[in-house]
Amino acid sequence: MNADPRQDWREWREAREAAVSAPYGPLSLAGHHWLSDRPEGRIPAVPGEWRADGDEVVLTAAGGDGLAVDGKPFTGTVRLAADQGPAGESRVAAGERRFVLLRREGEWAVRDFDPGAGTRRAFRGVEVTPYDERWVVPGVFRPYGETRDVRVGNADGRERDLGLAGELVFALDGDERTLQVAVGEGGSLWAVFADATSGDDSHRFRFLKPPAPAADGTVTVDFNRALLPPCAFADHFLCPFPPPGNTLDVAVPAGERRLVRN
Structure with missing residues (x-):
């Protein structure tokens, strides 16, 4: 990782844009x-x-x-x-x-x-908020002990189980917030979330993928890396909607927000 977080983010953005626009992206x-x-x-x-x-x-x-x-x-x-x-x-x-x-x-x-x-x-790019260090906050992962399956709606109109492994706890605007998260490959976390900008200044929901927590559960939560879900790019994906409790009551105008409009 680059010692300069802004440069590291720019390189990550370049890789993300390349993946999105790839022939089989x-x-x-x-x-x-x-x-x-x-x-x-x-x-x-x-x-x-x-x-x-x-x-x-x-x-x-x-x-x-x-x-x-x-x-x-x-x-x-x-x-x-x-x-x-x-x-x-x-x-x-x-x-x-x-x-x-x-x-x-x-x-x-x-x-x-x-x-x-x-x-x-027709793709013309993604609207992305410039990097802002205030959207990088310390967090703690609190595992449930066993995965909890929660039934949630999906972008295709059906409901399916979403396996949740614990809660990600962090502070925004001085108040403690939580997001229910899944654990992915290599122990990385994955949250489906919405916030006060969703459906207006950003897509109706987004993904957040923090790295694997340390042994004590601490992890960096970086909303500069909030991602549009695949269904923002093509209608045929089955993306799950945020589970109950994963809609933040504050605006998070960071990361990817929506596709560029012509």
Whole structure:
């Protein structure tokens, strides 16, 4: 990490912009298709026949479908598991398009990533508040002991479980605040939150991803790194809404706020 926090933030912003606008970044998600809605196995505008079969999806393709699996032209039938890596590394492709298999609460879906998607072509950037050190505050992570599943709404209109591992406690404007958080890869934290700017000067909710806490639970909370959720970039994502208690009653005009408007 750079000794200058402003420079470190600028480098982080450059990497974030590159990831967002990448050929298979969130702007390229052109479709999300639940297989339960397509029992016949045919998805409009997606080649091949896709059928859920327990813990796998069976893909059947003819020569005219133009599909490739593992980088080679494919015809016949193959059984596929959920994709674990980035969209650009998915096993199934058609030209530049990548088809990613996703499973949520037992349901299978096919996601269609297209570098030529209209959302990617129309992208003009993200409105971001310049770095301000007052939005960097000390915090403490207080684990629950075991994960608590909370039912929350998602951007696609459905409710799903959100696993929460504890509370992140910090102070803003002299008052103690808390956010319920999940624990991600490497012990990093993840919060879905809203604040007094949400839906007005910023997107209706945002993500915050503090690093893994120290052994005593202390962690730096940096709202300069508040992120727009994937569903701010393309309508087809399933982003969870903030769980109860994760709407701050103060304005946090820091970090990413919304997409640049033409």
